[in-house]
Amino acid sequence: MSGVSPLAPAGGAKRKPMAEINVVPYIDVMLVLLIIFMVTAPMLNQGVDVDLPNVDANPVAVEEDENQLIVSVSAKGLYYLERGSDDPKAMALVDIKKYVTILLKSQPKTDVLVRGDESVPYGIVVALMGILQAAGAPSVGLITEAPDPQAGQ
Secondary structure, eight states: OOSOOTTSOGGGOOOOOOOOOOOHHHHHHHHHHHHHHHHHHHHHOOOOOOOOOSSOOOOOOOOTTSOEEEEEEOTTSOEEEEOTTSOOEEEOHHHHHHHHHHHHHHOTTOEEEEEEOTTSOHHHHHHHHHHHHHTTOSOEEEOOOOOOTTTTO
């Protein structure tokens, strides 16, 4: 053996290093990842549909005679149903769902409103809104108080 490699080019010329990178496998991997993310992204979104106004909201005039159901959440996280002049009664979420389902089947024009104490965690009110939506309420209103104009002075 003369010390020449059988893989070396004939004539003793040295081979140049290849400066090109084959990117086709990387493109394939990126396309597969893109498809995976496109399929899984819609499954990650969960929430309660809320119709938000596009302009400044004015108070809505609601007559006391109208059919309405108010579900309140106390500072302790207890749920209360207020219907007409009856005294509010503490109820579990399962019982609220049953009651609202039956009520909306018999009186579909009933307005469903939620009154939550400001110290209640957000998740408790959202859980209530989810139950009301599952019970068939087409929309759920939130009861708030107008800010005190004297508080800012």
